[in-house]
Amino acid sequence: MKAFKTDMEHYGAGGALVKRENASPVTGGTIVYFGVEDCAVEESRVEAAGGQVIKPKMSIGEFGFVCVCMDTEGNLFGLSSMI
Template structure:
């Protein structure tokens, strides 16, 4: 593999409006609607809201996704969002309707992490170097 392994992520949700409000509040960004793929996906009411991304920069783009048969919840993939200082985003979690699962903690030379649970029951990580 000659690139970073993650190129896209999807966070599955049940209530798109609630999840949109949570992520916009925690990360202070605006999510934008993505067109659904043609075929069966649009027939089953799939919705996608993308996080801001620049495909010319490093890291992965991603979206919130509401889709029949793909419920949110613990035990799935854990996505880590890069932050300047993850304590800043962590401080917004509860006011936005989520909960802090594990407050900011050191991972040694690799920086710091915090774990939160969003309004849909997904565990999501925050990572920073300070």
């Protein structure tokens, strides 16, 4: 389990990632986006870690940039940044 603390004094969401037995990857459901300094920097680390870049860094206008990746188990996740 990996917990993300909630800090009501700063922007962001709290929560947790939990491994469950008998759970299988989902590619058609919700995608969790992690806020990072620069999507391109973190995206460049995905394939070396055994994952796959599904949608490279793209602009979402005034809301910054996002990319979508797949982890080694087949789960989709996103990265979000303002630069």
